[in-house]
Amino acid sequence: MRLLKSQINAKDGSGTATLLPEEPEDMWHAYNLIQPTDLLRARAIRRISKTSDSGSVASQRIALDLTISVTSTDFDIGSGQLHVAGKVASENEHVKLGSHHTLDLELNRKFTLEKGEGWDSVALEMLREACETERRAELWAVVMGEGIANICLITEHQTILRQRVEVVVPRKRKGDSGSHDKGMERFFATALATLLRHLDLGSRDAQQDKTVPLLLASPGFIASSFLQYIRAEATRTTNKPLLALLPSILVAHSSGPHIHTLSEVLASQTITTKLSDTKYARETHLMDKFLAMMRADDGRAWYGPREVERAVEKGAVGRGGGVLMISNALFRAQNVKERKRWVQLVDRVREVEGGEVRVLSSLHESGKRLEELGNVAAILTFPLEDLDESDHGEGENGVEGAGEEMVI
Numbered sequence: 001m002r003l004l005k006s007q008i009n010a011k012d013g014s015g016t017a018t019l020l021p022e023e024p025e026d027m028w029h030a031y032n033l034i035q036p037t038d039l040l041r042a043r044a045i046r047r048i049s050k051t052s053d054s055g056s057v058a059s060q061r062i063a064l065d066l067t068i069s070v071t072s073t074d075f076d077i078g079s080g081q082l083h084v085a086g087k088v089a090s091e092n093e094h095v096k097l098g099s100h101h102t103l104d105l106e107l108n109r110k111f112t113l114e115k116g117e118g119w120d121s122v123a124l125e126m127l128r129e130a131c132e133t134e135r136r137a138e139l140w141a142v143v144m145g146e147g148i149a150n151i152c153l154i155t156e157h158q159t160i161l162r163q164r165v166e167v168v169v170p171r172k173r174k175g176d177s178g179s180h181d182k183g184m185e186r187f188f189a190t191a192l193a194t195l196l197r198h199l200d201l202g203s204r205d206a207q208q209d210k211t212v213p214l215l216l217a218s219p220g221f222i223a224s225s226f227l228q229y230i231r232a233e234a235t236r237t238t239n240k241p242l243l244a245l246l247p248s249i250l251v252a253h254s255s256g257p258h259i260h261t262l263s264e265v266l267a268s269q270t271i272t273t274k275l276s277d278t279k280y281a282r283e284t285h286l287m288d289k290f291l292a293m294m295r296a297d298d299g300r301a302w303y304g305p306r307e308v309e310r311a312v313e314k315g316a317v318g319r320g321g322g323v324l325m326i327s328n329a330l331f332r333a334q335n336v337k338e339r340k341r342w343v344q345l346v347d348r349v350r351e352v353e354g355g356e357v358r359v360l361s362s363l364h365e366s367g368k369r370l371e372e373l374g375n376v377a378a379i380l381t382f383p384l385e386d387l388d389e390s391d392h393g394e395g396e397n398g399v400e401g402a403g404e405e406m407v408i
Contacts, residue, residue, distance in 0.1 A: 001019055071087065
């Protein structure tokens with residue numbers, strides 16, 4: 001995401017930011033940034049009807065800049081399309097004030113955002129992350145089986161299925177493995193050609209960037225065989241970028257050829273160790289550490305909104321190892337008061353207590369695991385007991401002891 005213009009007042013958070021989404025993941029950042037009550041200005045296409053003096057009605061589609069007060073957002077992860085609905089907040093000759101309209105944000109089309117409640121610390125952090133020019137893919141992965149390959153891009157914030165490859169491979173029969181072997185070779189050739197189109201190793205940006213690891217995962221020995229095929233093709237064609245990629249290719253076992261098995265692979269100790277410098281691996285390790293502390297039941301691992309807020313109030317999520325884990329889904333809450341609740345919690349841990357804050361993506365496995373714990377959890381600097389005991393006899397959502405009943 002490119003920041004074209006910023007007029008944000010650091011003192012009170014007022015002002016606007018004009019942004020240009022340039023990559024598919026930028027739409028994910030825009031989805032997280034744009035919230036109800038915000039003012040959004042972007043290019044729109046409207047059908048305008050005009051009545052002539054003779055009484056005939058003619059309609060035409062025109063492009064114009066519209067400013068809406070956001071009421072809801074709809075993000076399609078697969079296509080990367082972001083639709084923002086709201087009421088027109090700035091009248092012009094073609095559109096009445098207060099009328100409903102949906103803006104469709106697109107790549108390489110700028111938009112201007114003004115936060116309805118001002119740019120708070122979390123929104124400014126999201127803006128900074130969105131505009132980091134050095135941010136790139138963290139990992140490419142191919143989850144495969146016989147005749148099936150799912151090519152995925154894993155970034156700091158989401159896992160994207162870029163393409164699915166399917167090639168019919170004849171079954172292996174006794175005494176005749178030739179047709180099966182030829183089918184697998186066709187499959188490998190198609191999978192490699194498709195993968196190379198997405199990796200775009202020959203581009204100038206790819207040559208200048210650090211090497212992004214490639215993970216091959218499958219049941220059995222299919223991934224290993226695919227690596228052998230890649231190595232042979234790289235040597236045969238003297239493809240220098242592909243030869244340079246070989247040392248960064250990892251092979252792992254998966255329980256199946258489908259994308260959902262990728263989370264199991266990435267959670268394995270062997271893979272997380274090799275990918276230790278990626279945000280995905282660091283967050284996975286953090287969640288593993290938290291769950292291990294929960295099993296130890298030493299009073300230093302708590303989850304759930306009420307329990308974590310109480311721990312912060314007691315100063316237990318501060319310097320010396322305190323970590324607040326919170327899902328970015330909480331900052332997309334429709335209720336402004338609810339969003340402020342979590343922003344204030346983050347600010348207190350960071351600025352008052354001196355603890356660490358990790359905002360986990362709801363589209364990564366670590367974020368999904370955190371969702372099962374109420375979207376917020378904490379590792380404490382010192383043990384606390386009975387945080388799940390409510391003054392009214394009930395925990396969050398009316399469940400007594402909501403923070404301690406999950407079996408890990």
